[in-house]
Amino acid sequence: AQTVTQSQPEMSVQEAETVTLSCTYDTSESNYYLFWYKQPPSRQMILVIRQEAYKQQNATENRFSVNFQKAAKSFSLKISDSQLGDTAMYFCAFTSGTYKYIFGTGTRLKVLA
Amino acid sequence: DAGITQSPRYKITETGRQVTLMCHQTWSHSYMFWYRQDLGHGLRLIYYSAAADITDKGEVSDGYVVSRSKTENFPLTLESATRSQTSVYFCASRGGGRGELFFGEGSRLTVL
Numbered sequence: 524a525q526t527v528t529q530s531q532p533e534m535s536v537q538e539a540e541t542v543t544l545s546c547t548y549d550t551s552e553s554n555y556y557l558f559w560y561k562q563p564p565s566r567q568m569i570l571v572i573r574q575e576a577y578k579q580q581n582a583t584e585n586r587f588s589v590n591f592q593k594a595a596k597s598f599s600l601k602i603s604d605s606q607l608g609d610t611a612m613y614f615c616a617f618t619s620g621t622y623k624y625i626f627g628t629g630t631r632l633k634v635l636a
Numbered sequence: 637d638a639g640i641t642q643s644p645r646y647k648i649t650e651t652g653r654q655v656t657l658m659c660h661q662t663w664s665h666s667y668m669f670w671y672r673q674d675l676g677h678g679l680r681l682i683y684y685s686a687a688a689d690i691t692d693k694g695e696v697s698d699g700y701v702v703s704r705s706k707t708e709n710f711p712l713t714l715e716s717a718t719r720s721q722t723s724v725y726f727c728a729s730r731g732g733g734r735g736e737l738f739f740g741e742g743s744r745l746t747v748l
Binding site: 525527541560566570574614622626627629 | 669679724735
């Protein structure tokens with residue numbers, strides 16, 4: 524069965540510092556997509572970054588980047604220069620391209636002033 | 637406005653009542669989904685639809701019904717609400733070949 528595990532229920536980081544959120548997954552598929560979604564207090568689910576498994580290069584979006592280790596089935600999110608607006612719940616998600624998306628249980632990140 | 641919208645945003649109802657949550661998207665995406673979000677569970681799939689008139693169950697479909705007569709609308713009905721259905725419900729659609737889901741703003745449902 525495909526699974527997604529986020530082992531850090533809560534994290535905090537000082538403003539302007541860097542933080543890394545962990546995500547591991549399990550699948551027997553060779554091609555798939557991985558995502559990080561942000562859910563601020565407004566409840567809206569916002570796509571932060573996506574990674575295609577066949578691409579070796581790690582995805583980056585401004586201050587957000589991933590460390591994708593396919594062999595280790597690891598997909599961590601690094602947030603650089605943390606801002607107060609980054610305070611949110613972050614969800615890691617997986618899909619092999621069918622209808623099925625597997626979400627982790629989330630990491631609550633608090634950015635401290 | 638383009639996007640995916642849900643209504644109502646907040647709903648309080650009583651046990652045994654029928655409730656319908658609405659979802660409308662303007663992109664003409666083929667796939668649409670309903671998830672529920674509960675603490676400690678992330679998002680769990682209730683139902684999905686691959687196209688108009690094609691729907692199928694997800695992992696937590698008991699007590700829920702969906703329909704999709706038009707591509708843009710995907711309502712979710714709780715036929716007889718129970719307290720265990722108190723949750724935040726998200727509608728989503730999938731567009732193009734990039735695989736990502738686009739979410740509505742969520743509907744918080746409380747069943748008393």
